[in-house]
Amino acid sequence: MTLRLAATPSGLETAARILRDGGLVAFGTETVYGLGGDATQPAAVARIFEAKNRPRFNPLISHFATAEAAFEQVVATPLARRLAHAFWPGPLTLVLPRASTSTVSDLAADGLESLAVRVPKGESIQALLRAVGRPVAAPSANRSGRISPSDASHVLEELEGRIDAVLDSGPCQVGLESTVLDLTAEGSPILLRPGGIPAEALEEICGPLAYPESETETAPASPGRMLSHYAPALPVRLNALSVSPTEGLLAFGPTPLAGAGAGWNLSQAGNLEEAAARLFSGLRYLDKQGAVLGLTGIAVQPVPAHGLGLAIQDRLRRAAAPRPAL
Numbered sequence: 086m087t088l089r090l091a092a093t094p095s096g097l098e099t100a101a102r103i104l105r106d107g108g109l110v111a112f113g114t115e116t117v118y119g120l121g122g123d124a125t126q127p128a129a130v131a132r133i134f135e136a137k138n139r140p141r142f143n144p145l146i147s148h149f150a151t152a153e154a155a156f157e158q159v160v161a162t163p164l165a166r167r168l169a170h171a172f173w174p175g176p177l178t179l180v181l182p183r184a185s186t187s188t189v190s191d192l193a194a195d196g197l198e199s200l201a202v203r204v205p206k207g208e209s210i211q212a213l214l215r216a217v218g219r220p221v222a223a224p225s226a227n228r229s230g231r232i233s234p235s236d237a238s239h240v241l242e243e244l245e246g247r248i249d250a251v252l253d254s255g256p257c258q259v260g261l262e263s264t265v266l267d268l269t270a271e272g273s274p275i276l277l278r279p280g281g282i283p284a285e286a287l288e289e290i291c292g293p294l295a296y297p298e299s300e301t302e303t304a305p306a307s308p309g310r311m312l313s314h315y316a317p318a319l320p321v322r323l324n325a326l327s328v329s330p331t332e333g334l335l336a337f338g339p340t341p342l343a344g345a346g347a348g349w350n351l352s353q354a355g356n357l358e359e360a361a362a363r364l365f366s367g368l369r370y371l372d373k374q375g376a377v378l379g380l381t382g383i384a385v386q387p388v389p390a391h392g393l394g395l396a397i398q399d400r401l402r403r404a405a406a407p408r409p410a411l
């Protein structure tokens with residue numbers, strides 16, 4: 086059952102409580118309806134991918150009530166501050182280096198060293214984010230591959246029964262996703278996604294923009310992009326049916342392989358949401374154990390190819406892909 090909450094003080098309070106408890110709430114912003122979850126809880130982020138039926142993970146934008154709150158999670162440059170001053174709250178997303186003290190989960194950031202942050206505009210989303218007091222990860226509130234929703238009834242058509250609530254703040258003003266600007270590269274900022282703020286308006290503040298080579302949300306990750314992802318230091322071997330004492334085991338399900346030098350079970354119960362939430366921490370753990378124990382690789386037990394399993398497999402394939410020489 087998906088609650089339809091009015092944008093009243095009690096509706097907002099309920100929505101904030103659901104988010105803090107790790108549930109999912111869709112909410113209107115000035116761009117489109119977002120499907121929000123607490124970005125600091127990997128299990129909540131895993132639920133977002135599950136509800137959207139996403140075949141692979143990708144980095145999510147974290148939303149904040151103020152620029153100050155956003156800039157606690159990233160390393161803000163002077164240019165980022167000028168852009169924030171000019172366009173926030175508003176439809177501009179900034180990609181910046183993730184702060185070492187960031188509380189955003191690896192799953193929300195897709196293991197990247199960078200983080201996308203935004204301060205959306207609108208009375209109810211602002212009130213909600215203030216009440217939650219944590220970064221809220223939110224992609225658009227539609228099933229994967231479908232059109233972004235610009236009012237609460239579109240959200241229900243897409244996600245009824247799959248999310249806890251939708252906070253109805255009426256139709257969206259902009260109806261188009263935010264502009265995504267990458268400030269992590271040296272040189273000109275890169276316009277990753279055109280959106281609610283026109284490039285010309287940005288160029289008045291940052292000078293000429295650069296454009297990415299040819300990556301879209303649906304195109305396979307380019308090697309350059311794969312490099313920027315978190316890949317474990319140890320080589321990764323997929324679909325392992327046995328494991329050696331010199332390997333770390335990334336297990337799945339009630340019967341982990343015997344004999345590994347170290348182990349991390351993604352989900353003893355075989356639950357794919359739990360596995361998604363524990364994936365990045367598992368890879369990091371096995372890497373650390375590898376360094377301590379002198380392990381030579383990570384063996385991964387098969388993960389089923391349905392639901393979030395597809396996204397987990399995609400992420401693991403990228404972790405196992407041959408690494409370009411550095």
Ligand code: AMP
Nearest residue numbers: 144145146180197199200201224225265
């Ligand atoms: P959506 O999930 O529809 O809100 O889209 C989010 C957009 O932001 C996608 O195009 C992502 O690829 C992009 N994005 C989010 N985080 C990052 C990041 N750290 N680096 C580059 N792009 C990002």
Ligand code: MG
Nearest residue numbers: 224225226233
């Ligand atoms: Mg989308």
